[in-house]
Amino acid sequence: xxxxxxxxxxxxxxxxxxxxxxxxxxxxxxxxxxxxxxxxxxxxxxxxxxxxxxxxxxxxxxxxxxxxxxxxxxxxxxxxxxxxxxxxxxxxxxxxxxxxxxxxxxxxxxxxxxxxxxxxxxxxxxxxxxxxxxxxxxxxxxxxxxxxxxxxxxxxxxxxxxxxxxxxxxxxxxxxxxxxxxxxxxxxxxxxxxxxxxxxxxxxxxxxxxxxxxxxxxxxxxxxxxxxxxxxxxxxxxxxxxxxxxxxxxxxxxxxxxxxxxxxxxxxxxxxxxxxxxxxxxxxxxxxxxxxxxxxxxxxxxxxxxxxxxxxxxxxxxxxxxxxxxxxxxxxxxxxxxxxxxxxxxxxxxxxxxxxxxxxxxxxxxxxxxxxxxxxxxxxxxxxxxxxxxxxxxxxxxxxxxxxxxxxxxxxxxxx
Amino acid sequence: xxxxxxxxxxxxxxxxxxxxxxxxxxxxxxxxxxxxxxxxxxxxxxxxxxxxxxxxxxxxxxxxxxxxxxxxxxxxxxxxxxxxxxxxxxxxxxxxxxxxxxxxxx
Numbered sequence: 167x168x169x170x171x172x173x174x175x176x177x178x179x180x181x182x183x184x185x186x187x188x189x190x191x192x193x194x195x196x197x198x199x200x201x202x203x204x205x206x207x208x209x210x211x212x213x214x215x216x217x218x219x220x221x222x223x224x225x226x227x228x229x230x231x232x233x234x235x236x237x238x239x240x241x242x243x244x245x246x247x248x249x250x251x252x253x254x255x256x257x258x259x260x261x262x263x264x265x266x267x268x269x270x271x272x273x274x275x276x277x278x279x280x281x282x283x284x285x286x287x288x289x290x291x292x293x294x295x296x297x298x299x300x301x302x303x304x305x306x307x308x309x310x311x312x313x314x315x316x317x318x319x320x321x322x323x324x325x326x327x328x329x330x331x332x333x334x335x336x337x338x339x340x341x342x343x344x345x346x347x348x349x350x351x352x353x354x355x356x357x358x359x360x361x362x363x364x365x366x367x368x369x370x371x372x373x374x375x376x377x378x379x380x381x382x383x384x385x386x387x388x389x390x391x392x393x394x395x396x397x398x399x400x401x402x403x404x405x406x407x408x409x410x411x412x413x414x415x416x417x418x419x420x421x422x423x424x425x426x427x428x429x430x431x432x433x434x435x436x437x438x439x440x441x442x443x444x445x446x447x448x449x450x451x452x453x454x455x456x457x458x459x460x461x462x463x464x465x466x467x468x469x470x471x472x473x474x475x476x477x478x479x480x481x482x483x484x485x486x487x488x489x490x491x492x493x494x495x496x497x498x499x500x501x502x503x504x505x506x507x508x509x510x511x512x513x514x515x516x517x518x519x520x521x522x523x524x525x526x527x528x529x530x531x532x533x534x535x536x537x538x539x540x541x542x543x544x545x546x547x548x549x550x551x552x553x554x555x556x557x558x559x560x561x562x563x564x565x566x567x568x569x570x571x572x573x574x575x576x577x578x579x580x581x582x
Numbered sequence: 583x584x585x586x587x588x589x590x591x592x593x594x595x596x597x598x599x600x601x602x603x604x605x606x607x608x609x610x611x612x613x614x615x616x617x618x619x620x621x622x623x624x625x626x627x628x629x630x631x632x633x634x635x636x637x638x639x640x641x642x643x644x645x646x647x648x649x650x651x652x653x654x655x656x657x658x659x660x661x662x663x664x665x666x667x668x669x670x671x672x673x674x675x676x677x678x679x680x681x682x683x684x685x686x687x688x
Contacts, residue, residue, distance in 0.1 A: 183665070209666075227632075229666070468652065471665065495650065545638040548649030552640040577600070 176274030177201025180447030183474030315339030324351030507538030
């Protein structure tokens with residue numbers, strides 16, 4: 167047991183950034199970083215892209231290597247799970263019996279893939295066998311080993327993980343079918359115009375879509391899995407990947423009585439209902455000052471990184487509110503998509519052509535402030551999305567005519 | 583006009599103020615910057631974090647931001663300024679001769 171220790175549970179993007187930031191900000195006491203996986207902290211975005219596609223043997227993209235953690239005197243406890251938290255004694259109890267005393271604790275437990283459940287004959291639910299998920303490096307390796315040329319791959323869920331995996335499976339020469347319950351892909355978070363571009367691109371690359379799909383049963387034998395749909399169609403597959411969303415990992419937090427509200431509820435400093443416990447990244451919901459204090463939860467790489475950094479400051483006593491504009495990206499084939507802000511909070515959308523680079527959409531509130539912007543095209547869309555992010559943060563009222571005019575530079579609107 | 587070791591890259595007016603363009607030479611790629619004071623700079627074209635063209639990123643003051651992960655560099659010195667980038671960017675000498683931008687890449 168160590169006194170004056172900062173303990174972080176979860177060694178993903180958020181936990182790793184928080185640990186490094188604590189040192190950066192001059193914390194000289196002990197830092198313990200606890201992770202379930204055996205690897206040093208690594209980046210998850212490549213798991214659905216580079217790791218699946220790479221011709222040679224892939225390796226994790228480390229955020230910090232084990233050597234660097236040692237150099238920073240961060241005690242990295244890998245391959246271990248925390249079992250419970252004793253708030254009155256300030257102790258984290260591990261499944262293997264070890265205990266860690268904390269002065270301040272950060273929960274960076276992330277989210278887990280939502281598991282596919284199908285109705286059974288007794289009005290209950292069953293979890294069909296042989297369904298793969300994609301969250302960890304081990305998941306990606308297992309999926310990769312099955313993505314051989316000619317293999318039939320079903321992707322259940324037309325969200326970002328599923329679509330990126332679909333593009334990677336095509337890249338590896340698999341026959342790919344995307345199964346989506348909704349009338350179109352990417353129902354959450356992107357305007358229909360962008361979803362249409364992405365769907366058309368996948369179709370052009372040879373991906374089949376089954377939209378408005380309702381799965382009745384999945385039967386698995388040694389040679390294949392057969393999906394039976396409510397419309398009577400049956401399709402056989404060699405691999406089934408489910409990408410149907412994620413569930414925040416709140417088990418430890420609820421086990422010790424912290425407030426849960428679509429994730430571990432934190433305030434604008436990322437402090438939970440216990441003054442010595444903080445939460446950040448995919449596992450927490452937080453009030454966003456740019457959106458009237460609405461409580462939101464984000465599953466995004468940049469948020470994970472920035473909240474990890476922010477939480478480190480709060481653990482050391484900073485009272486600063488977390489107010490970063492949400493930002494998200496996805497790559498499929500050579501198409502890139504970026505979204506900043508919260509599109510669902512907007513009322514109207516204005517289109518700006520970026521020529522050969524792509525298309526940009528501004529999502530405006532009733533009073534013509536920018537709530538969000540989204541773009542599809544080549545990597546060059548990043549410039550305008552970054553400027554849109556600054557326009558969102560500025561909360562200035564904007565002229566839709568100027569926003570739509572490609573010859574008016576967004577940079578010029580920032581200074582007004 | 584030619585100079586030993588210098589490559590004619592572009593016209594000074596090819597780059598907007600406070601912006602960047604991509605310049606490919608043989609099998610290499612570079613980014614050439616024009617600051618808000620119309621000073622010119624050059625760096626390697628790819629971000630040191632992952633291989634993305636910095637010329638797709640946004641220039642603000644003396645910083646270039648990677649289009650993909652928002653890593654940030656000071657393009658006048660190559661210094662890494664913001665995670666996830668931690669390795670500095672190679673910079674190259676630039677000169678503006680009568681509206682012609684030259685860079686020295688060897």
